[in-house]
Amino acid sequence: MSVINRLLLRTATLSFTLFFIFKTQCYAQITLSKVFGDNMVLQRDMKIPVWGNSAPGAHITAELGGKQVTTKASQEGKWKVDFPKFKAGGPYTLKFYEKGKAGEAIEFNNVLIGDVWLASGQSNMEWQVQQAKDAENEIAKADYPNIHFLFVEHDKKLTPQTDISSGQWKVCDTANVRELSAVAYYFSRKIHQDQNVPIGIIQSTWGGTPVESWTSREKLLTSPITKAATLGNDTLTYDHFIADSLNSVRYWEIVYQPQNNTDQKIPEPEYDDSDWNGIEMPGVFRDIGMAGYNGMVWLRKKVMLPESFTRKDLTINLGHPEMNYSLYFNGTQICKNVWNANPTHHYTIPAKLVKNGENTISVRMAVLWGGGGLNPPADELYITDSVSRVSLEGTWLYKKDLEPALPEIQNYHYYPEVLFNAMINPLIPYGIKGFIWYQGEANAEAAYDYRTLFPMMIQDWRARWGQGDLPFLFVQLANFQAVKPQPSESDWAELREAQTMTLSLPNTGMACIIDIGEADDIHPRNKQEVGRRLALIANKLVYEENIIASGPQYKSFKVEGNKVRISFAHTGSGLATMDGKEVTGFAIAGEDKQFYWAKAEIDGDEVVVSSDKVKSPKAVRYAWADNPVCNLVNSEGLPAVPFRTDDRID
Known part of the structure; x- marks a missing residue:
């Protein structure tokens, strides 16, 4: 940042501060x-606290x-009032004034x-309506004057x-x-449609963050x-924090804005x-040895188009590219995608x-955190005139380091307690x-610890709110990454197990979404079903409806000869x-702990589960x-x- 820009920033900050002080004084x-x-x-x-x-x-x-x-303010100038209980309704006007100054x-x-529900977590909770499935249609019909939300x-x-x-x-509208x-x-x-009450959402989310950053210092020090x-x-x-923030600004400046005039030359x-x-x-x-690389990569491909394609608008489909990229055709920019703002590509x-x-x-792409590339399937990588297709599968040329290196950032928002604070x-x-x-995605590499850390955070929040065992509804991790041909160990499976174990806490519920994830995208698009399943749990657990709200859950098993009966x-x-x-989906093992489908x-x-390869x-x-x-489901799908069952046997 130049000296002039810094002076302008300081001047603007001072002006805002003076304005805020003046406005505060006007309101006694x-x-x-x-x-x-x-x-x-x-x-x-409930009694309504305002402070x-x-x-x-x-x-x-x-x-x-x-x-x-x-009420009377303390010597530190702090005050708090509690309104009596209200039934659902409104709209109301809420007023505050100092004694004798009602006019102010x-x-x-x-x-x-x-x-009011507090929505929190990492990127899959943060993922926006405009990024998810059927975005434009959903946005067009989003007219709910009795759903309001607050972004933190x-x-x-x-x-x-x-x-x-x-x-x-803000009011929920298009x-x-x-x-x-x-x-x-x-x-x-x-919930609004089912319960016919106004709904408030307080959204406090930050992508990529572990559970520790959302937990208080006092609680973290107990473990x-x-x-x-x-x-x-x-x-x-x-x-x-300030130094890292400056590095972060430069980091994202490089990601979002082509450097060294590359966008003028390379396409x-x-x-x-x-x-x-x-x-x-x-x-x-990552499959060609760039798993640890973070930076900007340019891709180019020459493609021969038939004469029938000329004088027509064409459609290009990039399949499933990584999140941040720009596409150019014969030197002209066709699109700029930031954090998959376009749900289809x-x-x-x-x-x-x-x-x-x-x-x-040409494609300019941010290769971050082990990602980067044009993901399968191959049949979604093509150009078409709506009659015939030309595949873009095959060899592309790429070059990295044509732009400045991304500065190292510490990501202090991942650190313990800082987001809770x-x-x-x-x-x-x-x-x-x-x-x-x-x-949970950010804790998968230490999944066993999540058995302790996740319940610890829930207990921490509940104790601090002082409203008893407030309902805590959460989403289990979706299916993700490549399908493996044989039974094997899995950090993600172990993290899901830790989430399931958290149901031992009172007044908790879990939405299982093991069927709607995407192999090549950690942010599955079908958020409608995720929200619906959470709402089903709320309807049963919180609003006490007599419904089936979750899928079949393991209860017990019994060995019957060479078979196992699961309840x-x-x-x-x-x-x-x-x-x-x-x-499908079951694996079985004997004393040797070797699992077979x-x-x-x-x-x-x-x-009833069995395998010819496992006699006992x-x-x-x-x-x-x-x-x-x-593919196992219950009558509700x-x-x-x-x-x-490994941990439940001798």
Whole structure:
């Protein structure tokens, strides 16, 4: 950043600060936490806490729906009021003013009373409606004036904060819904429709983050798993955060904006790529020894198009490219995709750009975190005139390091406690109905520890909210990565097991989505079904509906000669397979602990498992893989929860 830009930034910051101070003084020094505002939803059927700051000792009056409460600010200028219980309804106006100064009241309008859910986790909870399945159609019909949501901006702090950095409640409509968590939106939509009450979503999410970053320091210090790493934060200062933030700005500047005028030179058909290397597409760069590479890579391919393609608009389909890329055709940019903002990756090539014969395709791609490439299947990589296709499968040329190297960043938001401090603690004690959570991918490499860390965080949040065992509903990891031909060990399966074990905590529920993941995308598109399954659990657990809300779950097993009989809970009116074919996904082992694929047959509410290779079975596993091929469901079509019996036998 130049000296001039820094001076401008400081001037703008000072101006904003003075404006904020002036505005605060105009309101008799009353301020409220930023979690409150126009369009907020407050929790029904409980005392409603509202808090803020004012002049020390000030007498504060608050009014809501004909109810009036008063309090006196502490010597530190802090105050809190509790409104009595309200039934669902609204809209109301919420007012605050200092004694004798009603004319200077702060007012919040369009306030609803309903059910408030805190949605948190990493990128699969953060994934936006506009990035998910059927985005444009869903956005077009998103008109729900009684669903409101609050975004908690990304922030990290070394100590617990009393307020979020910024936030604004918004009404769910076609303009605002695009950036809302898709899972939270589809969850709230179904709950709103089923329960007929206003729904508030507080979204506090950050992609790539482990459970430790969402847990308080005090709780982390109670476990030997996290104590040392948490104490390691004591060496950090905000200077570390600032320096890393500057590096992060430069990092993403390089990712998003072509450097060294590469976008002006490399896409041109006549560009000399004679010293570039070849890679087979579809494919990924990690498979050619670039698993540890982070940076920008350019791809080029010459393709011969028939004369019939000329004078026509064409469609190019890139299949499943990695998240951040730009596509060029004969030197002209066709698209720029940021974080898969386009859920499908086919684009129109204007007829004026198409040449008879040789044409040049160029792709600028961010290769990050072991990814990068044009993922399979091959039949989704092509150009078409809607009549015939020209495949883009085969050898592409690539070159890395044509742009500056990405600066090293520490990703301090992954560190223990820092997100709890900045993005969770400031929300307490806002009245809520419960939590929805989608996270775990970032903890898969230490999956066994998740057995401790995940319940620890849940208990931490519940204790701090002081609303008892608040409902905590979470999503189990989806199927992901390549299908393995033989039974094997799996970090993702072990993490799913840890999630299942967390159901031993009271008032918890888990949505199993082992059937709707995608092998080549850690962010599966079908968020509608994820939200629906979470809502089913809420309807049963929280709203006490008499429904089947989860798939079959392992209950017990019994050895019968060379077979094993597995019993399940949550079978509904019976077990079935989602595709009507034979049961798949079971493996069986004897004393040698060598697992083999098993024959499995449904017998009422049980499954009988066997293998000619295992005469004296000792253990059974189901869907135990990163990306298992499995098809057992109950009468509601909900998938059976992955499990293993290994830890349950002598």
